[in-house]
Amino acid sequence: MDLSKRQQRIIEIVKADGPITGEQIADQLALTRATLRPDLAILTMAGFLDARPRVGYFYTGKTGSELLTEKIKRYKVHEFQQVPVAVSEKVSVYDAISTMFLEDVGTLFVVNENACLVGVLSRKDLLRASMGSQDLSSVPVPIIMTRMPNITVCRKNDLLIDVAHQLISRQIDGVPVVKDTENGLEVIGRITKTTMTKLLVEITMEDTI
Ligand code: ADP
Numbered sequence: 001m002d003l004s005k006r007q008q009r010i011i012e013i014v015k016a017d018g019p020i021t022g023e024q025i026a027d028q029l030a031l032t033r034a035t036l037r038p039d040l041a042i043l044t045m046a047g048f049l050d051a052r053p054r055v056g057y058f059y060t061g062k063t064g065s066e067l068l069t070e071k072i073k074r075y076k077v078h079e080f081q082q083v084p085v086a087v088s089e090k091v092s093v094y095d096a097i098s099t100m101f102l103e104d105v106g107t108l109f110v111v112n113e114n115a116c117l118v119g120v121l122s123r124k125d126l127l128r129a130s131m132g133s134q135d136l137s138s139v140p141v142p143i144i145m146t147r148m149p150n151i152t153v154c155r156k157n158d159l160l161i162d163v164a165h166q167l168i169s170r171q172i173d174g175v176p177v178v179k180d181t182e183n184g185l186e187v188i189g190r191i192t193k194t195t196m197t198k199l200l201v202e203i204t205m206e207d208t209i
Helices: 005-017 022-029 033-045 064-074 093-103 123-131 160-169 193-205
Strands: 049-052 056-059 086-088 107-111 117-122 174-181 184-192
Touching: 005 022, 005 033, 005 049, 005 056, 022 033, 022 056, 033 049, 064 160, 086 093, 093 107, 093 123, 107 184, 117 123, 117 174, 117 184, 160 174, 160 184, 160 193, 184 193
Parallel strands: 086 107
Antiparallel strands: 049 056, 107 117, 174 184
């Protein structure tokens, strides 16, 4: 986040003289308290300054990048999850390939008759299956999918950064977001490498922390 000259000046004053009241900061800058109010609000919201009633403002000692890191570490899965694409375990490899193209996704989740997760199909799973000479419309997806309980899943209140670590450590492109039901795990979303890339772009476009 880019701070204005005045906001930088305020941080310097608070660093040197904090805890200090808004009134005293305004005096040092020869401005009114009202003029400073938006700047103080921004600096407090962004975490550079903290304010305590009857004490005043003090410097938190955190740099912009420390604050950004803290913010990223607090992101939850449900804030970023995308819509999942699932196929029934009854469909053929041929149908799964069609769905992957039609839905424009790289990972398909396979569900049973209770709409609960039983497998995952990646691009390479489908490519590998197409290398043989068998008729793909007669091969059911359970033959080639990665199955439960070997599927890495996450839940909506998990931390996004933990899922990002799993994408890297398990070398997978996506993780289903699941909800526990009495029949098994219902797929309610997905976090993929694209989700993470989009977030990176979003962060660099934002100008407030
Ligand atoms: P690709 O195979 O197209 O590079 P991935 O890297 O996502 O795509 O998949 C690698 C392997 O891991 C595949 O066999 C796939 O079935 C499996 N896989 C994909 N996602 C998961 C997951 N969430 N949990 C467990 N295994 C997965």
